[in-house]
Amino acid sequence: MAAKITIQTLLDAGCHYGHQTRRWNPKMKPYIFGERNGIYILDLKQTMLGADAAYTFLKNVASKGGRVLFVGTKKQAQEPIATEAARANMPYINQRWLGGMLTNFVTMRSRIKRLEELEAMVEDGRMAALPKKEQALKNKELLKLQLNLGGVRDMTSLPQALFVVDSKREENAIREANRLHIPVVSLLDTNSDPDVVD
Incomplete structure (x- = not known):
């Protein structure tokens, strides 16, 4: 059961503040008070209407067994994205969007296989048997792959939707999703372009 969103909770959270008046996108005018x-x-x-529509859409996708990819690489969003995506048992990206994550999905899956190979080497002790230099290189590769792909390791196919925290910062993710006709739900600010999200 989702928490009920009220105007008061949005006010308390400071959701009514946008950007400075000199940094805005004219397409956001209908959403500015x-x-x-x-x-x-x-x-x-308008924010409540949008949040309600987004909730209904995402609930519908999840109820049909669809996967929603959570994307939020901002420092403030990294932990909440990982926590909420794990709670919903959905994939997430909270460090860095790697180009081609969606449009070059086959290569991304091969990198996840490599991550699993390296983890298996650590598990069965093959990593410890390697020379020190090779061990250091493989450990570095393992840490990098865990950091960037850890949240999507169970994603075996393209997601049915994207949930994006900052549409400005994650424009590469949104562009890839739009190219593949994957619906995008995003939090928008006064400097965002509402046309690139659904």
Whole structure:
């Protein structure tokens, strides 16, 4: 059961603050309530409608057994993305979006296989039998793969939807999803382009 979103909870969380008035996207005008002290104020009624539509859509995708890829590489979003995606048993990216993650999915799967090979080497002791230099190189590769692909290791096919925390920062992920006609749900700010998300 999801927590009920009210205007008061959005106000308390500071969701009504946008960017400075000089940094905005004119396409966001219908979602802006006004301006105060050089900062745009978002229309929380529109925010609630959007949040409700996003919740309904994502709930529908998940109820049909679809996978939603959570994407949030901002420092503030990394931990919540990993926690909530794990809670929902969904894949996530919270470190760095690797180019071709969706559009070159076959290669991405081969990197996940490599990650699993390296982990198997550590498990059965083959890694310890290697010379020190080779061991160090393979450990470095293992850590890098775990960091970048750990959240998507169980993703065997393309996701049915993307949930993106910052549409500005994750524009490569959104571009790949749009190219493959994967629906994108995103949090938008006054400087975002609402046309690139669904």
